[in-house]
Amino acid sequence: MINEKPQRIVVIGAGIVGASFAYHLASKGAQVTVVEAQGIASGVTGTSFAWINTSCTGPDPIAALRGGAIAAYRRLETQVPGLTVRWHGALSYGTPDGRVSPASILIDRSRIAQLEPHLRQPPEQALYEPAQGALDAVAATHALLAVAQALGATVRTHTPVLGFTVQDARVTGVKTAAGVIEADVIVLAAGTGTAALAAQLGASLPIHASPAIFMRYKAPPGLVRGIISSHAMEVRQNADGTLLAAEDYVDEAPENQPAAMARRAASAIRNELEGADAIALELACVGLRPMPFDGVPIIGYLPQVEGAYVCAMHPGVVLAAIVGQLASEEIVDGQPASALEACRPARFQA
Numbered sequence: 001m002i003n004e005k006p007q008r009i010v011v012i013g014a015g016i017v018g019a020s021f022a023y024h025l026a027s028k029g030a031q032v033t034v035v036e037a038q039g040i041a042s043g044v045t046g047t048s049f050a051w052i053n054t055s056c057t058g059p060d061p062i063a064a065l066r067g068g069a070i071a072a073y074r075r076l077e078t079q080v081p082g083l084t085v086r087w088h089g090a091l092s093y094g095t096p097d098g099r100v101s102p103a104s105i106l107i108d109r110s111r112i113a114q115l116e117p118h119l120r121q122p123p124e125q126a127l128y129e130p131a132q133g134a135l136d137a138v139a140a141t142h143a144l145l146a147v148a149q150a151l152g153a154t155v156r157t158h159t160p161v162l163g164f165t166v167q168d169a170r171v172t173g174v175k176t177a178a179g180v181i182e183a184d185v186i187v188l189a190a191g192t193g194t195a196a197l198a199a200q201l202g203a204s205l206p207i208h209a210s211p212a213i214f215m216r217y218k219a220p221p222g223l224v225r226g227i228i229s230s231h232a233m234e235v236r237q238n239a240d241g242t243l244l245a246a247e248d249y250v251d252e253a254p255e256n257q258p259a260a261m262a263r264r265a266a267s268a269i270r271n272e273l274e275g276a277d278a279i280a281l282e283l284a285c286v287g288l289r290p291m292p293f294d295g296v297p298i299i300g301y302l303p304q305v306e307g308a309y310v311c312a313m314h315p316g317v318v319l320a321a322i323v324g325q326l327a328s329e330e331i332v333d334g335q336p337a338s339a340l341e342a343c344r345p346a347r348f349q350a
């Protein structure tokens with residue numbers, strides 16, 4: 001860990017996580033450069049269901065992060081023009097995972113029908129999470145970076161980071177095809193690319209590229225009011241009217257590829273929702289989520305070399321706001337955040 005206030009910070013990755021870091025670091029006065037291999041939000045952030053779902057099954061080593069996630073987004077909404085969360089709540093029923101949050105309420109069929117009047121057969125009971133919402137992750141990433149730039153940050157897209165310069169066991173810059181960008185601290189927020197970058201610094205981080213299927217349909221307005229997560233479908237409707245759905249990736253069989261899954265999901269949605277007959281598929285694809293092997297985010301300085309901070313996590317949209325805030329306090333102010341203690345990369349050193 002470094003002792004002086006870092007001035008020049010290079011954030012690698014312009015997904016929602018890198019964008020949140022860039023915004024929070026720039027608002028603390030750091031000189032920030034974001035370096036992105038492709039375009040803004042071109043990684044998994046571009047195909048996220050983006051549900052601010054703070055529920056969890058069983059004991060939760062990051063309960064403090066999840067517990068602060070909604071308040072952190074509510075704060076960002078007041079600070080970042082264009083970052084808007086739709087706080088419409090979420091309904092869950094008949095799902096196998098049994099995730100709950102302390103704020104969930106058990107509601108009956110008549111209340112479910114009020115909340116989602118297009119459900120053909122509302123279940124007898126559902127869990128309702130009134131405080132939860134969802135956002136447009138691409139728009140939020142652009143909004144965060146726009147404010148970071150207004151605060152002096154530079155964003156370099158189509159600039160893959162190829163390696164690092166290191167002196168006396170301390171990172172001094174990142175190598176790109178256009179030359180070295182000097183840095184006092186680097187932040188690896190490169191999603192599924194984070195492990196390969198960390199390996200160049202001598203750190204072995206077990207991060208799995210975990211596939212999930214994203215689907216987007218053209219749909220009539222007002223079909224779904226909040227989020228519905230059931231045995232049959234996981235759907236929500238964007239402000240622009242498009243209907244989003246997500247499914248677990250099953251395997252490589254042709255019947256489980258995105259186009260086939262999207263056809264099955266569409267017929268499930270038509271069965272479940274009155275007025276959904278006209279939905280039409282716009283996009284179905286696989287997104288690769290950066291998933292630490294033990295399921296716990298990897299956040300903090302790498303022990304192998306000074307000045308290299310890492311952030312790889314799932315659920316990255318849920319946690320981006322709170323983690324950006326706490327990590328920027330660690331990096332710029334030197335204030336370790338106890339809520340991040342379970343996340344340190346050093347746990348993989350043994």
Ligand SMILES: Cc1cc2nc3c(=O)[nH]c(=O)nc-3n(C[C@H](O)[C@H](O)[C@H](O)COP(=O)(O)OP(=O)(O)OC[C@H]3O[C@@H](n4cnc5c(N)ncnc54)[C@H](O)[C@@H]3O)c2cc1C
Nearest residue numbers: 013015037043044045048051161191193287315316317318
């Ligand atoms: C179908 C689906 C549904 C999901 N639903 C949810 C949900 O409801 N809630 C939730 O919280 N999460 C959800 N997720 C997961 C969420 O989308 C991710 O956790 C989050 O977007 C990760 O953001 P990131 O910024 O870490 O990664 P990314 O968005 O992948 O950003 C990393 C960036 O780093 C860049 N990069 C990589 N290597 C380099 C390099 N060498 N040099 C420069 N740049 C580099 C990449 O190009 C990329 O743009 C879902 C994902 C999928 C696929």
